[in-house]
Amino acid sequence: MTGRRNAARRWSGLRLIVAALVLATQVQAQETPVPLLTLDQDRFFLQSDFGKAVVERERTATAALEQENKRIEAELIAEEQALTEERKTLPAKDFSAKAEAFDQKVERIRDEQDAKARALTEGRDKDRKSFLQAAVPVLGELLGQKQAAAILDKNLVIVSLSAIDVTDEAIAAVNKALAAKPAPTP
Known part of the structure; x- marks a missing residue:
């Protein structure tokens, strides 16, 4: 069966x-006009001026966070090595207290750095959402110009003609529409 x-x-x-x-x-x-259009959403965002600015800002922020993480890691390694050396001369009770404080410090720093990484991700998602909200009227205009019924995500279409892909036109139109607006800020 x-x-x-x-x-x-x-x-x-x-x-x-x-x-x-x-x-x-x-x-x-x-x-007759094509009733359906396709759009590569990722390329639409990433190749738009807005998207390029977002990606560049994110690269800069990510690089800064990576540098900060490397600096913190080096400091913690040095502190751990110093603590290991102190172990030889400190009473067990004192060493245990210092080791516990060091562990708590490491956990606190890890939580802080993880929060910074999450904030970067949330910022990227917020920027993408803002872009799509600003792009909807532009896409609506393009839909009307092409006298089409819908714009579908190109990645969800199995077979289509390249003539119905409006990604390049949409990028040019959104760049023009958003040119007067300020670039995304951190």
């Missing part, structure tokens, strides 16, 4: 692909 279901699914998928190819051929042969 399972074999029949799998075979039916394969035929169903094959029929869908054949129907899409037939539809694509018919759309290409017609002189």
Whole structure:
């Protein structure tokens, strides 16, 4: 029974692909506007001026955080080595207290650095959301200009004509629309 279901699914998928190819051929042969458009959302964001500014700011902030982490790590290693040396001369009770304080310090610093990394991620997500909110009117305008019914994410489309990909036009349009707005700030 399972074999029949799998075979039916394969035929169903094959029929869908054949129907899409037939539809694509018919759309290409017609002189009427294309009813559906595709957009590569990642490229739309990353190649826009806004996206490039966000990526550059994020690279700078990430590099600064990595440098800070390396500096802190070096300081903690030196402090740990000094503590190890003190172990030889300190009474066990005193060493234990210093070791516990050092462990707490390491945990606190780890939590702080993790919070900074999360803030970077949250900032990236916020910037992307802001970009998409600003881009919706631009995409709506493009949709109207092309007299299309919808803009689909290119990565979710199995088969399409390259003629329906409006990513380059959308990048140019959003750059123009957002040119008057200030670049994203940290």
